[in-house]
Amino acid sequence: MLLARMLDEYPVHVRADMQQYYGLNIERMGIDYSMRHAADLIAMLPSKSRTFRAIDARYEWDMNEYLLAEAVDSLHMMVWANSKDAQKNRNRPKPLPRPGSGSPSRETIGLDAEEYAVELMKPRKEVGYGNGYR
Structure with missing residues (x-):
């Protein structure tokens, strides 16, 4: 769910971050690595990543x-x-x-560890073949 939302709302940011930080081509998700693996990596991106800066301006610094x-x-x-x-x-x-001073400009999508574990245990659905994601 988190992965699908990230890919839907921030596709170019996720693509660039996966390539920069992990050397993984997002087009190979589901082939070379699982969606669960991708979700774990995206959740652990550094706060200076493009994805986190796009989600919340407070991460710009x-x-x-x-x-x-x-x-x-x-x-x-x-x-x-x-x-x-x-x-x-x-x-x-x-x-x-300061960047993001005041309220965040976008809705944050953070999950605590328990919520994240619950999301990972849910059955996976195939996501948007039209975008090249599986």
Whole structure:
């Protein structure tokens, strides 16, 4: 179910990520490797993958980028704190914009470990032969 949804909603992202991270051609799914294997690999893609960034913009940055933004924001705040503006509580520096700040732009499709195991145990259906997927 998760695999079918990912292939339906993010086909080019999944294709590119499977090739980049695992060296697998998605067209060979069902021939060289099972759909279950593909689903496991897709679920374990790194947060910087195209697929995760397409699902939720908050994945556009990794921890290092968030920490750098926090450091810059803190430096701006320290400089401001020693200014006349700070004494009058005006012109407070704004934090750098973060990707996906606010609510996610797309519905997330995350599953916890139990939900994922249940999905994997369900009988498989053939998916969209027209798209080359089995």
